[in-house]
Amino acid sequence: MFEFTGAGHDHFASSSLQPWLVALSLMIAFLASCAALQTAARIGEARGRMRMLWIAAGGFVLGGGIWSMHFIGMLAHEVPFPVSYDLTLTVLSLLLAVALTTVGLVLVSREKIGPLTLPGAGLLTASGVAGMHYMGMAAMRMPARLLYEPYMFGFSLLVAFVAATAALGIARRRTGLFIRLAAALVMTVAIAGMHYAGMAAARFEPQPTIALGKLLFLEANYHAIRPEVMAVFVALGAILVVVIIIASAAVDKRFAISAAREAEALRLGQQRMAALLENATDLIVVTSDGATVLEAAGPHELAKAALGCNIADLAVPDDGIRLTGLVALVAGGACTSATDEIRIDLAGRGARACDVLVRDLRHDRAVGGLVISFHDVEERSAVQAAMAEARDMADSASRAKSRFISMMSHELRTPLAAILGYADLIGARMHGPLGAAAYDGYIDEIGRAGRRLITMVDAIIGLGRIDGGEEVVELRRVEAQGLLRLAVRTAAEKARRAGVRLEHVDTGPVHVLADPRCCTRVLDHLFDNAIKFTEADGEVVVLVEVRPDGIAALTISDTGIGIPPESLAHVAEPFFQADDGLSRRFEGAGLGLTIAKALTELQGGTIDIDSTYGFGTTVRLCLPIAAARDLAGACDDRPDTAEETAIG
Numbered sequence: 001m002f003e004f005t006g007a008g009h010d011h012f013a014s015s016s017l018q019p020w021l022v023a024l025s026l027m028i029a030f031l032a033s034c035a036a037l038q039t040a041a042r043i044g045e046a047r048g049r050m051r052m053l054w055i056a057a058g059g060f061v062l063g064g065g066i067w068s069m070h071f072i073g074m075l076a077h078e079v080p081f082p083v084s085y086d087l088t089l090t091v092l093s094l095l096l097a098v099a100l101t102t103v104g105l106v107l108v109s110r111e112k113i114g115p116l117t118l119p120g121a122g123l124l125t126a127s128g129v130a131g132m133h134y135m136g137m138a139a140m141r142m143p144a145r146l147l148y149e150p151y152m153f154g155f156s157l158l159v160a161f162v163a164a165t166a167a168l169g170i171a172r173r174r175t176g177l178f179i180r181l182a183a184a185l186v187m188t189v190a191i192a193g194m195h196y197a198g199m200a201a202a203r204f205e206p207q208p209t210i211a212l213g214k215l216l217f218l219e220a221n222y223h224a225i226r227p228e229v230m231a232v233f234v235a236l237g238a239i240l241v242v243v244i245i246i247a248s249a250a251v252d253k254r255f256a257i258s259a260a261r262e263a264e265a266l267r268l269g270q271q272r273m274a275a276l277l278e279n280a281t282d283l284i285v286v287t288s289d290g291a292t293v294l295e296a297a298g299p300h301e302l303a304k305a306a307l308g309c310n311i312a313d314l315a316v317p318d319d320g321i322r323l324t325g326l327v328a329l330v331a332g333g334a335c336t337s338a339t340d341e342i343r344i345d346l347a348g349r350g351a352r353a354c355d356v357l358v359r360d361l362r363h364d365r366a367v368g369g370l371v372i373s374f375h376d377v378e379e380r381s382a383v384q385a386a387m388a389e390a391r392d393m394a395d396s397a398s399r400a401k402s403r404f405i406s407m408m409s410h411e412l413r414t415p416l417a418a419i420l421g422y423a424d425l426i427g428a429r430m431h432g433p434l435g436a437a438a439y440d441g442y443i444d445e446i447g448r449a450g451r452r453l454i455t456m457v458d459a460i461i462g463l464g465r466i467d468g469g470e471e472v473v474e475l476r477r478v479e480a481q482g483l484l485r486l487a488v489r490t491a492a493e494k495a496r497r498a499g500v501r502l503e504h505v506d507t508g509p510v511h512v513l514a515d516p517r518c519c520t521r522v523l524d525h526l527f528d529n530a531i532k533f534t535e536a537d538g539e540v541v542v543l544v545e546v547r548p549d550g551i552a553a554l555t556i557s558d559t560g561i562g563i564p565p566e567s568l569a570h571v572a573e574p575f576f577q578a579d580d581g582l583s584r585r586f587e588g589a590g591l592g593l594t595i596a597k598a599l600t601e602l603q604g605g606t607i608d609i610d611s612t613y614g615f616g617t618t619v620r621l622c623l624p625i626a627a628a629r630d631l632a633g634a635c636d637d638r639p640d641t642a643e644e645t646a647i648g
Helices: 019-045 049-076 087-108 116-138 148-169 178-202 212-222 227-279 300-308 316-333 378-411 411-429 437-466 480-498 518-533 566-572 593-604 639-647
Strands: 146-149 202-206 281-289 295-297 337-344 352-363 368-377 478-481 501-506 513-514 537-545 551-558 605-611 614-624
Touching: 019 178, 049 087, 049 116, 049 178, 087 116, 087 148, 116 148, 116 178, 146 148, 148 178, 178 202, 281 300, 281 501, 281 593, 281 614, 295 300, 316 337, 316 352, 316 368, 352 378, 411 639, 478 480, 480 513, 480 518, 480 537, 480 551, 513 518, 513 614, 518 537, 518 551, 518 593, 518 614, 593 605
Parallel strands: 501 537
Antiparallel strands: 146 202, 281 295, 281 368, 337 352, 352 368, 478 513, 537 551, 551 614, 605 614
């Protein structure tokens, strides 16, 4: 295929170069290099089909640019005889350059390449470029033999390999504008060096024996289209292609940058939304058939537990039917949204009350299903319960205040009126000088009214001490029967005046763990109520009951008027009277049971009240039974003496 110069080949035609066509070829090489580098940058950033499109465009612009530069350079080479070109070989040379350059770009466009990939791709591309060059020269039709000088021929092949490898290596780089321009200049020098080295290796040996007809044909072809005109057309075509490629790459890069920014903004938005959902308390699930959770968003543990679950399994067993019914209501088209409060149990968090909202978004292509949101209202429910409790306490306090004001207006005014009235009678000497027997009754009434006031004031002060935490108890081992005997002796006179029989049933010693002083005060209040609300000829019986659970109940039973059922739960509230009419019939501030209950609870005991309205009441002071070893050294088996000393 190739003939080389040697002995006997010493008569060659002279040739020259047209400078402006050489300059045009260099410009085409530079523009092709710029376009190739621009498309190479797009190859590295593109993905999928766009990547393959840019690889094809890069191969076409680089191979086509080199071919255009080669063809214009061929036209710039002037020889003293007419030259034409074989169309088939010329087109094949173009296709060879484009095909092998594209293959080279495919090899080096991978994310990771081995150490031999780039040289291998360079060798393949160099073969295509060199094949294109020498196939294009073989397409020349002229009255001369084409020979090659061996050393320059080999040098042109070396330049082709170096140029191709350098071009592919630069194509892999991510460089700035000025670096790319410099690289394009280097590629231009390499491509032009390969071409003009190959042209320098060419030798044209005239053949005078060519037939006259062929000469006339060649001359006719020679004068048909001038080489300069053909060069201009080729250059314009190459420049147009290169400009289109460069412009397309620039526009694509701008769109790619814009798309990358939008994608980054979308990614950050999705991350932000995911972070907000994961740190929110609400759980949102999507289902298409109303039965299975297809998507879940919200706290990570909840979303993970809900994904793939049956809708009914999200709720506690008792509320599962309600949840599925709510979903079925929306899924059936009865309404577009529905809400209810349902208890949910997920991720081992226990049953929690949630506001459940079901919305039909099957018409929305972005969702295409039913969206169910679960808003945790357990804390809200707890707050509402606390607020309700606080409101009830405030209402209770308000009622207690009202009762206190009502009680004080009666309980203070009545004894004070008695004191002032009798004092006025004595001062006016209504029965003569002082010393008359009538005044003795007045003095007794004044004393009784004063003691009533003192008792009420002491009760109020005692309740204040208990509420303020100032009351101190000292638990010890105390004999319960002794406490009852002391309380019976204390209440005996009041029972006698009221005409009430008072009986103590002693069943034997029982030791309890208590504070004797506090127990005596509690029993005094309980005995006072039992006697006060028992009619004449009634009976009050006291005894100690021992329970199997280690509790001793100091029991006080009366045959009095009893307590109405609706008032039984409130009798221990401050200033409470079971009947407003009772406050006018019976004395008392309504603090006895309140104080008794508070003192009992300070000792670790309780007060139980059973009552049948119209038949009587039984009150039990329940205290723990004390073992012999309890509070050793602090026992007092003689409560009578101890309490008598304590109360003076």
